Amino acid sequence: MLNWSGHGAIVTGGASGLGAATAEKLASSGLRVAIFDLNSEAGRNQAEKIGGHFFQVDVSDPSSVAAGISEAQNACGPARVVVNCAGLAPAAKTVSRGTAHDPAVFETTVRVNLLGTFNVASQAAAQMVSCNPLDPDGARGVIINTASVAAFDGQVGQVAYAASKGGVVGMTLPMARDLADKGVRVCAIAPGLFLTPLLQSLPEEVQASLGAQVPFPSRLGDPTEFAEMVSHISQNPMLNGEVIRLDGAIRMAPR
Numbered sequence: 001m002l003n004w005s006g007h008g009a010i011v012t013g014g015a016s017g018l019g020a021a022t023a024e025k026l027a028s029s030g031l032r033v034a035i036f037d038l039n040s041e042a043g044r045n046q047a048e049k050i051g052g053h054f055f056q057v058d059v060s061d062p063s064s065v066a067a068g069i070s071e072a073q074n075a076c077g078p079a080r081v082v083v084n085c086a087g088l089a090p091a092a093k094t095v096s097r098g099t100a101h102d103p104a105v106f107e108t109t110v111r112v113n114l115l116g117t118f119n120v121a122s123q124a125a126a127q128m129v130s131c132n133p134l135d136p137d138g139a140r141g142v143i144i145n146t147a148s149v150a151a152f153d154g155q156v157g158q159v160a161y162a163a164s165k166g167g168v169v170g171m172t173l174p175m176a177r178d179l180a181d182k183g184v185r186v187c188a189i190a191p192g193l194f195l196t197p198l199l200q201s202l203p204e205e206v207q208a209s210l211g212a213q214v215p216f217p218s219r220l221g222d223p224t225e226f227a228e229m230v231s232h233i234s235q236n237p238m239l240n241g242e243v244i245r246l247d248g249a250i251r252m253a254p255r
Contacts, residue, residue, distance in 0.1 A: 002236075005029060010036060010083070010124060011026065012037070024050050037056070078130075082128075084117045085146050090105050106163075121186070125179055128183075147168040156255050172187065189229055191246050191247065195223065215248055219248075
């Protein structure tokens with residue numbers, strides 16, 4: 001198993017939810033964590049909590065990503081573990097009350113969820129390949145992207161979200177193949193229903209109803225369980241090019 005302790009890590013969307021839990025887990029494993037997020041107050045608070053660093057980065061803007069990666073390298077060293085958790089989840093149908101889906105909402109969702117993931121992954125990979133290998137296999141780093149079960153079981157009103165996450169799924173294997181000879185692995189996690197800030201804002205009875213839809217365990221996932229999967233992927237050198245559903249066996253109904 002690989003040990004990344006003492007090396008740099010980047011977690012996008014690390015100010016809250018799955019990203020915050022991931023940043024905390026990586027920091028507790030000895031990595032020097034840089035949090036990328038737009039929410040500066042929450043990002044700084046989380047960075048202070050875990051002994052990391054915060055950088056305000058718009059993942060949909062390649063220039064902002066480049067600046068963030070450079071700043072993170074100065075603060076934490078080159079990132080050897082990169083986790084993309086930043087994302088949007090708007091709800092809108094293809095046609096609603098006779099009106100077509102707002103193309104700007106669709107575009108923004110794709111820009112943040114898909115292009116944002118690509119921007120960070122590709123630029124971080126360029127940094128990783130310049131680093132020295134850390135084991136006899138030539139491992140230089142690992143990139144873990146966040147997809148969603150919506151990529152496979154998109155529900156009513158999730159056309160933009162499902163399309164963006166489907167793109168994350170689609171680029172996982174070719175990106176892993178692109179980087180294989182350079183010692184950089186790429187995987188994705190497709191979480192199901194997790195207790196993120198979005199779901200936490202719902203009434204408790206609604207949360208319980210959603211959790212009951214999960215075959216086993218019949219509850220909402222805890223962000224720490226997502227973080228544990230990130231940790232395992234980062235350490236297991238044979239996990240590469242794979243999209244892992246982390247969903248308690250749920251298959252989403254149309255609604």
